[in-house]
Amino acid sequence: MLFPREIETKLGFDKLRDLLKEKCSGAYGQRNVDKIQFLSRPDLIAKLCNQTAECMMMIRSGESLPPLAYPDSDHLLEKLRIEGIFLDPEEMADLLKSLRIQYSWKAFIQVRKDVYPEIASLDPLIFSDAGLIKKIE
Numbered sequence: 001m002l003f004p005r006e007i008e009t010k011l012g013f014d015k016l017r018d019l020l021k022e023k024c025s026g027a028y029g030q031r032n033v034d035k036i037q038f039l040s041r042p043d044l045i046a047k048l049c050n051q052t053a054e055c056m057m058m059i060r061s062g063e064s065l066p067p068l069a070y071p072d073s074d075h076l077l078e079k080l081r082i083e084g085i086f087l088d089p090e091e092m093a094d095l096l097k098s099l100r101i102q103y104s105w106k107a108f109i110q111v112r113k114d115v116y117p118e119i120a121s122l123d124p125l126i127f128s129d130a131g132l133i134k135k136i137e
Contacts, residue, residue: 008038025069050118058116066104073098096136103128 008014024030039045071094079085106128113120
């Protein structure tokens with residue numbers, strides 16, 4: 001179904017997006033909020049609602065969760081695409097921190113895939129390479 005371009009503004013989605021961005025712990029989360037769009041497909045809406053419910057369950061579980069805030073490393077990865085370019089020690093530390101956090105989330109989700117099946121379905125999207133982490137260390 002097609003909706004007018006200004007549907008998000010008319011429904012107040014733009015204000016919700018701004019409120020969500022205030023709650024983000026980093027730039028990566030804020031960029032993801034910017035990607036949120038108005039949806040009309042019931043199957044996709046249900047899937048996203050289930051993922052949200054599972055995230056809320058995780059938070060309420062009292063379990064120790066991996067960190068949510070990690071350095072934005074996208075610009076570092078872009079920089080590394082250029083042959084002969086090296087990261088300075090601070091940039092390398094940020095990249096390592098990001099990789100460690102991604103690895104810890106992947107491990108956390110894999111152990112609990114039966115409890116959080118919708119979140120576990122996102123597992124392939126999480127980059128994790130223990131060998132790379134060891135090489136950087």
